[in-house]
Amino acid sequence: MRRIVILGGGTAGTMVANKLRSTEPPSALQITVVDRDDEHHYQPGYLFIPFGTYTRDQVVKPRRRFLRPGIDLVLAEIEKVDADAKAVHLAGERTLEYDTLIIATGVQPRPDQTPGADGPGVHHFYDLEASLRLKEALREFPGGRLVVHITEMPIKCPVAPLEFTFLADAWFRERGTRRKVEIVYVTPLDGAFTKPVASRELGGMFGKRDIHMETDFAVESVDTENQELVSYDERRIPYDLLVSIPLNMGPDYIARSGLGDEMNLVPCNQQTMQSLAHPDVFVLGDGGTLQTSKAGSVAHFAVDIFLENWPHYLAGEPLTHSFDGHANCFIETGHGKGMLLDFNYKTQPYTGSFPLPGVGPMALLKENRANHLAKLAFRGIYWEFLLKGRPLPFTADMYLMGKNVEDEASGTSTPDLIKGLVGLRRSH
Amino acid sequence: MPTCRIGGRPIDVNDEGFLTVYDQWDEELAPVLAGYAGIDELTDEHWKVLRFLREDYPARKETATLRRVTAVGGFDMKELFRLFPGKPAKKMSYIAGLPKPKGCV
Numbered sequence: 186m187r188r189i190v191i192l193g194g195g196t197a198g199t200m201v202a203n204k205l206r207s208t209e210p211p212s213a214l215q216i217t218v219v220d221r222d223d224e225h226h227y228q229p230g231y232l233f234i235p236f237g238t239y240t241r242d243q244v245v246k247p248r249r250r251f252l253r254p255g256i257d258l259v260l261a262e263i264e265k266v267d268a269d270a271k272a273v274h275l276a277g278e279r280t281l282e283y284d285t286l287i288i289a290t291g292v293q294p295r296p297d298q299t300p301g302a303d304g305p306g307v308h309h310f311y312d313l314e315a316s317l318r319l320k321e322a323l324r325e326f327p328g329g330r331l332v333v334h335i336t337e338m339p340i341k342c343p344v345a346p347l348e349f350t351f352l353a354d355a356w357f358r359e360r361g362t363r364r365k366v367e368i369v370y371v372t373p374l375d376g377a378f379t380k381p382v383a384s385r386e387l388g389g390m391f392g393k394r395d396i397h398m399e400t401d402f403a404v405e406s407v408d409t410e411n412q413e414l415v416s417y418d419e420r421r422i423p424y425d426l427l428v429s430i431p432l433n434m435g436p437d438y439i440a441r442s443g444l445g446d447e448m449n450l451v452p453c454n455q456q457t458m459q460s461l462a463h464p465d466v467f468v469l470g471d472g473g474t475l476q477t478s479k480a481g482s483v484a485h486f487a488v489d490i491f492l493e494n495w496p497h498y499l500a501g502e503p504l505t506h507s508f509d510g511h512a513n514c515f516i517e518t519g520h521g522k523g524m525l526l527d528f529n530y531k532t533q534p535y536t537g538s539f540p541l542p543g544v545g546p547m548a549l550l551k552e553n554r555a556n557h558l559a560k561l562a563f564r565g566i567y568w569e570f571l572l573k574g575r576p577l578p579f580t581a582d583m584y585l586m587g588k589n590v591e592d593e594a595s596g597t598s599t600p601d602l603i604k605g606l607v608g609l610r611r612s613h
Numbered sequence: 614m615p616t617c618r619i620g621g622r623p624i625d626v627n628d629e630g631f632l633t634v635y636d637q638w639d640e641e642l643a644p645v646l647a648g649y650a651g652i653d654e655l656t657d658e659h660w661k662v663l664r665f666l667r668e669d670y671p672a673r674k675e676t677a678t679l680r681r682v683t684a685v686g687g688f689d690m691k692e693l694f695r696l697f698p699g700k701p702a703k704k705m706s707y708i709a710g711l712p713k714p715k716g717c718v
Contacts, residue, residue, distance in 0.1 A: 337680065375700070401699070401700055403679065403690070403694070403701075405690070405691075417690050417691055417693075417694045418694045418698070418699070446681070447680060447681050447684040447685055448680065452673070474675075476675075476715050
């Protein structure tokens with residue numbers, strides 16, 4: 186009997202365990218999921234907690250409830266993976282041997298990696314406890330300068346800081362206190378988003394909402410005494426309320442096992458999620474080096490590709506099913522509206538409609554109510570369909586129908602620096 | 614992909630001007646690219662960083678981020694900002710003839 190060990194019982198780990206269990210009988214495959222606790226968090230829900238939209242109970246449920254019968258759940262800290270011996274060492278001297286290992290432990294917020302960022306009065310919403318603290322801080326905030334800051338990319342759900350900013354703007358407006366609040370968005374990127382068209386559209390939305398943006402900000406430290414963000418090029422940004430999204434890193438056992446890069450991310454094949462160093466190790470979810478969003482939608486699509494390749498992997502054949510980096514993200518923009526982004530490795534997010542070209546009902550890169558309702562409905566879909574491995578009306582492959590494709594260079598944010606600075610003359 | 618003449622020879626670049634072919638770069642090209650990026654002279658300190666980037670790239674097929682340059686290359690972050698003012702990650706990779714490091718989406 187083959188043994189597969191899945192490290193992490195979150196979105197990716199739960200999905201892949203359930204889908205494998207539904208295709209492989211227990212007599213052929215033993216499936217073991219390892220996690221440190223029995224709390225499955227609906228992480229996209231953290232964003233809504235500070236605004237009182239969701240409560241703790243709506244975003245936390247027992248992991249076991251979402252794992253099919255015939256899957257072992259082991260609750261323990263992971264000490265180390267010995268990939269050469271194909272064994273996982275757990276706390277308490279316990280060892281699990283495997284034939285195939287799936288790393289699905291994702292990334293975690295690490296405020297301790299930036300001096301001052303784990304100090305008093307520095308907030309974020311990338312775990313449940315921090316979101317609950319931020320909820321209190323928002324209610325006590327008398328007005329002043331709210332700074333929303335991203336330490337460094339990549340982070341989980343790269344649009345969440347934008348969403349938080351839009352929701353905060355709407356939240357203050359609904360309370361009639363917006364004029365007492367200055368909102369500043371501070372990013373290490375050169376615009377609101379990494380991709381040009383989305384960056385342009387989202388940057389325009391900042392202007393309309395009177396949100397200021399500070400770009401190319403590489404943070405050195407948070408000076409909690411003087412309440413300032415400090416960059417390596419010696420810019421200082423004062424704040425009265427700071428929401429600073431911490432560096433996201435893979436867990437320390439990845440480093441102890443010698444499996445990761447400097448961010449404890451496991452280098453993996455962009456198409457198959459197979460570890461570059463160990464062919465019997467795969468990385469699903471946020472813990473690898475896929476050059477696409479760290480997001481549940483990516484985990485979902487990547488798990489589907491993994492399962493298509495599974496029989497070929499077992500047979501020792503080449504893995505021919507190829508992940509295209511497909512991601513879709515709902516962006517809450519406040520006042521009961523939202524936007525939708527759909528993109529992959531090669532194609533940036535465009536405007537248009539989804540899933541039906543010209544019809545929608547969801548709009549790409551445009552605000553409407555259907556997008557917002559879809560985002561809220563997704564929480565139920567997540568618990569009832571996605572985790573349990575039931576089919577969803579989205580496919581792993583992205584397609585261009587319904588998208589208003591623009592020239593790759595038509596955004597305004599990224600190309601300016603080097604072009605302006607370099608003054609290239611092209612000769613075709 | 615456009616081609617342009619840099620240092621008297623044809624070089625393939627992308628829409629932002631970053632070189633797209635690893636082997637079209639050599640050490641004679643770097644000072645020319647540095648000039649375009651507003652850096653008049655490449656000192657030994659600049660060269661140490663550029664050589665680290667060049668050597669780090671082939672195995673990973675990905676340009677080292679600032680964090681990797683400091684964590685793995687052992688360079689000091691403030692020093693990188695002094696050497697390549699304003700936007701060190703972009704300027705370093707541009708002068709080294711490598712793609713812009715991916716901020717990731």
